[in-house]
Amino acid sequence: MDAYADSYAASLKDPQRFWLDAAHAVTWSRTPRRALDDSRPPFYRWFPDGELNTCYNALDRHVEAGHGERPALRYDSPVTGATAAYTYAELRDEVARFAGVLRDQGVGKGDRVVVYMPMIPQAVVAMLACARLGAVHSVVFGGFAPRELAARITDAAPKILVTASCGIEPGRVIAYKPIVDEAIAASDHPPTSVVVLQRERLRADLGPRDHDWDALMANARPAPCVDVAATDPLYVLYTSGTTGRPKGVVRDNGGHAVALTWSMKNIYDIGPGDVWWSASDVGWVVGHSYIVYGPLLVGATTVLYEGKPVGTPDAGAFWRVISQYGVKALFTAPTGIRAIKRLDPQGGEVAKYDLSGFTALFLAGERLDPETYRWASSILGVPVVDHWWQTETGWAVAANPRGLQELPIKPGSPTVPMPGYDVEILSPSGEVLPPRTEGAICLRLPLPPGTLLTLWGDDDRYVESYLSRFPGHYSTGDGGYIDEDGYLFVMGRTDDVINVAGHRLSTGSMEAVLGEHPAVAECAVIGVHDALKGQVPHGLVVLKAGADVEPDTLRAELVAAVRRDIGPVAAFKEVSIVDALPKTRSGKILRKSLRAIADGRVEPTPSTIEDPGVLDVLRRVLAPPPTN
Structure with a gap:
């Protein structure tokens, strides 16, 4: 464990030096001289004197470095039969034009934009365009009910809402515009205008506040990148399952860019020119971190898949995409692999495809059971890597850092804590528990870059929800233990404990x-x-x-x-x-x-x-x- 152990120890002993070194992988308009501002705990800030633009780091700098013709995004939509490819130069130009659209609609630095779209390239364009202007996007999972969308509109108070006429799923078409109209009518802070991308499968009737995406883009002037403080918010993402007022996780620009860049190289072993597929949705944190920002920050190619890879009786959908696009590594949830295992217990579909360039399967989002781990390992013949993180953390708390040092895999464990995460297992009274003793998984403050800063508009709720149970710690809400080798085992939410x-x-x-x-x-x-x-x-x-x-x-x-x-x-x-x-x-x-x-x-x-x-x-x- 030398390389990992040295890196992890350095991140806890001297976080200033560790994260300033990591920040060299990011392009700054003002290079930070400090990593951590700890003057107002528990509200920590990373790279407080730095300035940058996240969109510039994701797109423009690769084009300026001579990589404009490198594929940035591969779109695959079995539900429509469509595919598309964007080079870094093409995606940069499309994003700059839509940033011009938003600018012409009055969006500027710090304004919020709600994005309610299906898994199509325009969703990625809208997110990056917000980042280009220094605006704050809040992506809501396409298809969420009007009440859920209305609560998020009310909380974020967006200037603009960006949507599509419909979402398309296996066997059905979901009209988005009626959902958006009902949500806006029920919200306390409706947007001034709505930009609608018309899809041929189902076009929407436009009202007085609505604007056609294509018409606006036809006359748009490209907008340049706007520099923002590293501590300025990049996005607000509302956690699922929230009752009452939704909890909007706030992510900054600087810490987010540094953490995701570090994670792509050191956890996933993905770099410039590699093809990466995160089989999730842009409406979830995985989509933010590892469909859009992470792979583009390091100059990789990201696959955007519209549909459910196991939503139909097609056990080969995953393997077809991996083969067709030369995917080096896939990130999905164990549920998807279990569904394939159920359809194809012997794994016969794998043999139909060329997976010679496929090197690793990463799983997260729920506990990886040992049987699914063994099945996937057997049929794929590549490392099956569990890792664990949350919407709030934005990137892995515990993982197997394949790009830094590949560690032995223990079924049932997401392996070891990542740099910056000081993981402790605490008893109900707050005592640190010895190895193999199950308790509450907590993270000693400060959290590393890329994690939540607070909840949107509600610092008190942030403290009450995450920091009050165990003073000086972030409470993950999960229970588990650490073994004698330092491996973390996550047993589930602490409210999954029953009293018999x-x-x-x-x-x-x-x-x-x-x-x-x-x-x-x-x-x-x-x-x-x-x-x-x-x-x-x-x-x-x-x-x-x-x-x-x-x-x-x-x-x-x-x-x-x-x-x-x-x-x-x-x-x-x-x-x-x-x-x-x-x-x-x-x-x-x-x-x-x-x-x-x-x-x-x-x-x-x-x-x-x-x-x-x-x-x-x-x-x-x-x-x-x-x-x-």
């Missing part, structure tokens, strides 16, 4: 056991009410395609496995086989909704659980006991 007869047990640990069974494709464990023990665990499992197993036999085997690996104390006795588990649009299992149903706080309805079969099971096995 006074024993606090991790449902994540039980899920890991269930996932080991060769017939199980996906699983979730939920605590349900028990008159004697308070709570008992109940397993929900999805079977692999073609699994030939007797349900009663499977249940007995799973119960025995949990009893063997967790112990009788788990009181694990109930398993239900379901066709599917309820998930978010990004593919994460809706464990929070399942817990709410189990607790009786939410009634399972088609609006919360779309699959009728799953709905029936949830009503039967998770219904709260009747009250007298």
Whole structure:
């Protein structure tokens, strides 16, 4: 671990020197002489005396260095049958023109722009155009309901909203304009105008405040890059699942550029000319960090995929894209790999494609179960690298730094903390726990560059939400432990802990056991009410395609496995086989909704659980006991 250990130790011992050295990979209009401003804790700022433009670093500097003809973006849309490619020069010119459109609409430095678009190149253009002007973009996942969009408009108070006439998914077309109109009508701070990209599949009727994207672009004058302070906000991204006022994570320009540039080289081993694919959506933090900014900052080619690679019975979609574009590394969620495993348990689709240039699969977004890790490793023959981070952190807290020093992989662990992240496992009373003792995963302040600065317009809520539980630390909300080798194991959200007869047990640990069974494709464990023990665990499992197993036999085997690996104390006795588990649009299992149903706080309805079969099971096995 010499290279990693030296780098990590240096980042904690002398963060000023470490991050100033890392900042040399970024082009500054005013080079910072200080890395960290710690004069007003807990509100830390990175590179306080630096100035730069993020769009310039992502596009212009590569063109000026003579790399204008290098591919910057590959667009692949199986839902429309369209593909497109943009060189760095072409993308720079398109972004400069749309920045001119925004400027002509009155957008300037510090103004907010809400972007509500599908996975099309214009979404990337809109984000970079905001960065070019020093404006603050807030991307909302395309297809979010009007109420969710309205809450974000109200909080961000944008000057402009940028959208498309529709989004296209396998089997359906979603009209965006009615959603936007309803959201604007319900918001307290509506934008002054809306820019609409008309798509041929479904065109929208434009109203008085609406402007056609193509018409504006036809007469646009390119806008130059506007220098901003490193500490100025680049974007606001609202966390999913927020109730009440949404929580808008604020990301700065300087720290963000430095951290993502460092991560692309040292974690993902991606540099100039490499082809990188992050199979996510620009509406999520993964899309911000590793579809748009990260790969472009280092001069790589990024793949933008419209559709769901496993949204149809096509187990070869991932491998087709990797082969067609020469992808060096893929980043996706374990859910996607499990879906492929379910469709193609033997991995036969892989052999149909040339994956000779593919070097690594990176997984994040949820816990990587050991069985999925082993399956993917076996069929792909490349390292399958788990890593762990959050919307709030913006880049990996723990990872295997393949570009710095590739470390041995331990199934179930996202490997080790990355530079700048001082990870500690704390007891409920705030004591640092010894190795292999499970507790709350916390990050000692200050957080490294690229992480959240605060919540938009609400410093007090930032402190209350993340910094108050363990003073001097950022509370991740996840539980886990660190082993004797320094490897971090993330067992799940701390609210995934259930109390069985006074024993606090991790449902994540039980899920890991269930996932080991060769017939199980996906699983979730939920605590349900028990008159004697308070709570008992109940397993929900999805079977692999073609699994030939007797349900009663499977249940007995799973119960025995949990009893063997967790112990009788788990009181694990109930398993239900379901066709599917309820998930978010990004593919994460809706464990929070399942817990709410189990607790009786939410009634399972088609609006919360779309699959009728799953709905029936949830009503039967998770219904709260009747009250007298």
